[in-house]
Amino acid sequence: MEYFLQQLINGLTLGAIYGLIALGYTMVYSILGMINFAHGTIYMLGAFISLIAFLAATTIGGASVVVALLVALFSTMGFTALWGWTVERIAYRPLRAAPRLAPLISAIGVSIVLQNFTAQAQGARVKPLPPVIQGGFTLMEGDGFTVNLSWMQIIVMVMTLALMAGFTWMITKTSLGRAQRATEQDMKMAALLGIDVDRVISTTFVIGAALAGVAGLMVTLYYGVIDFYIGFLAGIKAFTAAVLGGIGSLPGAMLGGLLIGLIEAFWSGYFSIEYKDVATFGILIMVLVFRPTGLLGRPDVEKI
Amino acid sequence: MLRIEGLKSGYGRIQALHGVDIEVGQGEIVALVGANGAGKTTLLMTLCGNPRASEGRVLLAGEDITALPTHQIIRRGLAHSPEGRHIFPRMSVYENLQMGAAVSDPRHFDQDLERVLALFPRLKERLDQRGGTLSGGEQQMLAIGRALMSRPKLLLLDEPSLGLAPLVVRHIFEIIAAISRDQGVTIFLVEQNAFHALKLAHRGYVLVNGKVALSGSGTDLLANPEIRAHYLDGGAS
Ligand SMILES: Nc1ncnc2c1ncn2[C@@H]1O[C@H](COP(=O)(O)OP(=O)(O)OP(=O)(O)O)[C@@H](O)[C@H]1O
Ligand SMILES: [Mg+2]
Numbered sequence: 204m205e206y207f208l209q210q211l212i213n214g215l216t217l218g219a220i221y222g223l224i225a226l227g228y229t230m231v232y233s234i235l236g237m238i239n240f241a242h243g244t245i246y247m248l249g250a251f252i253s254l255i256a257f258l259a260a261t262t263i264g265g266a267s268v269v270v271a272l273l274v275a276l277f278s279t280m281g282f283t284a285l286w287g288w289t290v291e292r293i294a295y296r297p298l299r300a301a302p303r304l305a306p307l308i309s310a311i312g313v314s315i316v317l318q319n320f321t322a323q324a325q326g327a328r329v330k331p332l333p334p335v336i337q338g339g340f341t342l343m344e345g346d347g348f349t350v351n352l353s354w355m356q357i358i359v360m361v362m363t364l365a366l367m368a369g370f371t372w373m374i375t376k377t378s379l380g381r382a383q384r385a386t387e388q389d390m391k392m393a394a395l396l397g398i399d400v401d402r403v404i405s406t407t408f409v410i411g412a413a414l415a416g417v418a419g420l421m422v423t424l425y426y427g428v429i430d431f432y433i434g435f436l437a438g439i440k441a442f443t444a445a446v447l448g449g450i451g452s453l454p455g456a457m458l459g460g461l462l463i464g465l466i467e468a469f470w471s472g473y474f475s476i477e478y479k480d481v482a483t484f485g486i487l488i489m490v491l492v493f494r495p496t497g498l499l500g501r502p503d504v505e506k507i
Numbered sequence: 508m509l510r511i512e513g514l515k516s517g518y519g520r521i522q523a524l525h526g527v528d529i530e531v532g533q534g535e536i537v538a539l540v541g542a543n544g545a546g547k548t549t550l551l552m553t554l555c556g557n558p559r560a561s562e563g564r565v566l567l568a569g570e571d572i573t574a575l576p577t578h579q580i581i582r583r584g585l586a587h588s589p590e591g592r593h594i595f596p597r598m599s600v601y602e603n604l605q606m607g608a609a610v611s612d613p614r615h616f617d618q619d620l621e622r623v624l625a626l627f628p629r630l631k632e633r634l635d636q637r638g639g640t641l642s643g644g645e646q647q648m649l650a651i652g653r654a655l656m657s658r659p660k661l662l663l664l665d666e667p668s669l670g671l672a673p674l675v676v677r678h679i680f681e682i683i684a685a686i687s688r689d690q691g692v693t694i695f696l697v698e699q700n701a702f703h704a705l706k707l708a709h710r711g712y713v714l715v716n717g718k719v720a721l722s723g724s725g726t727d728l729l730a731n732p733e734i735r736a737h738y739l740d741g742g743a744s
Contacts, residue, residue: 378605394578394581395555395587396657
């Protein structure tokens with residue numbers, strides 16, 4: 204029981220991070236009908252920017268931990284948003300009329316560039332960040348096993364919840380969100396109502412990227428180690444989460460993220476930690492074969 | 508209000524309009540009739556910048572809008588209720604109407620909403636219903652109502668009677684007349700239903716293979732034997 208509870212906590216934390224990344228996939232997909240293969244590396248960029256910003260703020264700026272975290276948060280969101288905007292501008296917009304494969308290739312291209320640039324600039328080795336936020340609560344004790352809920356886990360979950368709530372509000376209630384949904388449902392008609400469709404698409408990339416950036420920040424703080432390659436695996440897992448939840452569905456992305464996090468935590472807790480990625484990809488394949496629309500997806504998905 | 512000069516346009520290598528000249532005066536209702544594939548829809552869409560004109564000019568209230576992007580054209584006072592209605596299927600009726608007001612001053616919204624709902628009381632009962640689940644006639648009402656939410660100077664209507672029962676058709680045309688009469692909106696209307704359209708319009712144009720073949724007052728065109736033979740057989744009931 205204690206062990207189960209601990210895996211549940213770990214899984215939810217991990218799932219929150221995947222969910223944040225998955226939102227970006229699903230947003231771009233619903234508006235362009237394409238998978239943004241540059242999205243995983245945005246998360247990696249977020250992790251590096253937050254590491255650098257945090258270290259710079261504390262060591263050079265002499266800031267307190269809270270201030271340094273805020274600096275890291277805002278610079279991460281700023282830089283990843285800018286990068287998301289750039290990806291749309293150079294990899295997607297010029298190719299909007301091209302065959303569907305072309306933007307996918309150019310997106311992979313820009314992400315390879317970013318990945319290698321990071322490896323060059325920051326070194327290919329693993330970067331550590333000494334634990335910043337320590338401590339937590341002991342929820343339960345028994346049979347020589349304790350269930351812990353760390354501050355860091357609380358921060359990850361609370362922040363994710365807040366971001367997702369704010370994001371949901373934005374999509375359902377604001378005029379920006381409405382323009383976004385309209386563009387997604389009927390791009391031509393949205394333009395006929397005076398919506399600047401290009402700007403809406405840009406904004407979609409920017410918001411998705413900033414969310415992935417926050418996920419990068421949280422993973423840096425949570426695990427304390429990052430390298431230039433983390434975007435690849437996390438990207439595929441978040442993509443799996445988006446597909447599992449139903450690609451194009453925002454609640455689906457959040458739900459899929461949580462489920463993937465839980466599956467990964469329980470799999471490594473009860474079976475083998477080596478095969479946890481295999482479990483995730485097994486799910487991806489099963490969903491694609493048996494229920495391509497995912498859990499909350501609409502059945503009328505015709506674009507890939 | 509609207510002046511179209513030597514307009515050519517098409518899709519890739521296919522040219523659909525071969526030099527069209529049309530004028531729509533302030534406060535007028537002008538009808539454009541023509542057979543399937545004549546280029547009526549293409550003309551209205553070219554006015555909105557999609558597809559782009561390859562030659563010619565479009566002037567809206569004296570301003571050349573030919574090269575502007577679609578959303579800029581709309582912001583200059585044009586509204587389009589396109590062929591096929593294009594209701595946002597997964598948005599409520601209310602949200603569809605909000606989208607219609609996307610370019611207008613939010614302070615006008617309540618007033619404009621009231622005005623549109625007075626025109627289409629059917630929509631009032633269905634504000635929370637999803638656009639995609641409305642009947643064809645209701646969708647047409649919503650498409651016109653949505654276009655009116657932006658307080659347009661010029662309203663484009665592409666086949667507002669398409670696929671509707673005769674009674675509903677008559678109702679829609681009455682409403683179009685009311686929009687013109689009570690709200691002073693200039694209307695440029697495309698119709699298969701030439702009889703109703705020409706009866707309603709002050710003036711009309713006949714488009715044949717991407718060119719204006721005939722024009723004149725609505726009554727003159729209705730009386731024209733050639734028109735009667737081509738566009739009104741069976742429809743003149
Ligand atoms: N997206 C498109 N791509 C290529 N050709 C098109 C496209 N849309 C229309 N056309 C062609 O352009 C010509 C004019 O079409 P348009 O839709 O303007 O006719 P229309 O007068 O509106 O006809 P209808 O009364 O049937 O609606 C037709 O020959 C049509 O096949
Ligand atoms: Mg047409």
